[in-house]
Amino acid sequence: MSVLVYAENWEGKFRKSTFEVVSYASQLAKSINSEVHAITFGNILEEELIKIGDYGAVKVYNYNKINKSNNQAIAKIFTEYQNFSVFIFSNSFASRSITPILSIKIGSSYVSNVVSLLDFNNKTVRKQSFSSKAFELVKINTEKVILSISSNAFGLIENKVNCNIELLDTELIGNLNIESQEKSRGKISLSEADIIVSAGRGMKGPENWHLIESLASEIGAATACSKPVSDSGWRPHSEHVGQTGKAVSPNLYIAIGISGAIQHLAGVNSSKVMVVINTDPDAPFFKAADYGIIGDAFEVVPKLIEAIKNFKN
């Protein structure tokens, strides 16, 4: 009953979300006196690979000739690990392109958006449901199970062990042709971000987003927006959060000029702490928030940027 975890990397580097799923896998393994192994794909330096051991994995298999975009090829590699019974993934797009395929290949259950440790005695686990408006307790009826873990639901748990590295040069092509990639460089991605600064129609137009971007860069945040903002082309669709956009759960979510419609709240209300800045004292967002400022974003945000600068000094 060992635990296998998919340790995703981005151009040879692991990120917080990777260490988070490894931490989760280690906690699970501990509860059944078992151990955690990890799999990763692409060229990664040894000094990076061993970091997986900081969070409790005793072994990492590195397939350096397999492109991580090829979901079907990766699922196939996982089937070579039939002696494992629990497979842990993140909730990333890449993970969620592999997990359903793998579940059919190995005859397992699959649960996504997981927010609790797997209870081995009852074979149950809790997940987010109804776009984070509710939680669902799910019973697993199969021997093997694949879980995708909600980001920031567990955090990092250091647990340093010696991590053995096994390099494998298996080649597999899969059934997709990868033509090209376009990366949003230098930006913190929404799913990774500890802090998100998000803005809505209250910002009046795209020309005012420099305020949002300066605040985000001052406080080390990713930027997001409400749906109408991305629908009007003020910001890219990849920034749209909410029930029909991305679900996010940072430690801190700062909402500026967003009214707090139920569809918006659905995707953001599992954030640990929410701050709202809005001119309208009756904006529904104040009911969901932890801290609120009634005021004009064009006055409050520059002051907030100053206050954070002073705080950092």
Added chain:
Amino acid sequence: MNILVCISSVPDTTSKINFKNNNQEFDDNGVQFVINPYDEFGLTKSVMLKQELGAKVTVLSVGGPTFEPILRKALAIGADEAVRINMKPLDSFVVANEVSNYIKDNEFDLIICGRESIDYNGGAVPGMVSELLSMPFVNACIGLAVEGSKVILLREIDGGKETVSVNFPAIIAGQKGLVEESELLIPNMRGIMQSRSKPLSVLEPSNQEIRTNSLSFSLPDKKQDCTMIDKNNVEDLVNLLHNEAKVI
């Protein structure tokens, strides 16, 4: 070209979420059901492909009789034929099995699903179907173009976008970008009239194996009241975030 669009019936996004029977079941009392928002983009895209390239569009739902209004709506938007597989969609696996059995019996070049449903948020059916039928699967698509016997897809990846191509037959999961929000088709009078004479068939399920059970539901804890900070003292907010909330 034959296109299958898989759609699901979900509570309207403004619905208050409540449960009944000891929190074992979603309470649909007074709830409006709509086409799953992620599926709408694929539905409009398929009708556009039909207009451009001359495709036949079939819509499929696995669900009880309450799913018929969304199938009728899809016919009014421009699909040619609708099929309902008559069973309660208890988990992703049982739905994927039904969908793939239907596809095996009827040939499709392209199968379009939504990235996830906004009720149970499984996000698993399209990937499962792809493996049951040994087809390529492309997730989170934000662009689609047909070129001969290939489909070119733009998909969202973590921290960027990627262009991939696959051969027919293929299955994709779409989201906003496949078409823009402003392009979404809504039924017009003529479409509604025509939909009445389009076929909507009901098939019985073939297999009922499920791999997961939904045991119970719960709602998130009520939030504490919001602490208000004067707009002239924003440094108080910074202090609270540091000392009280400990998030900066």
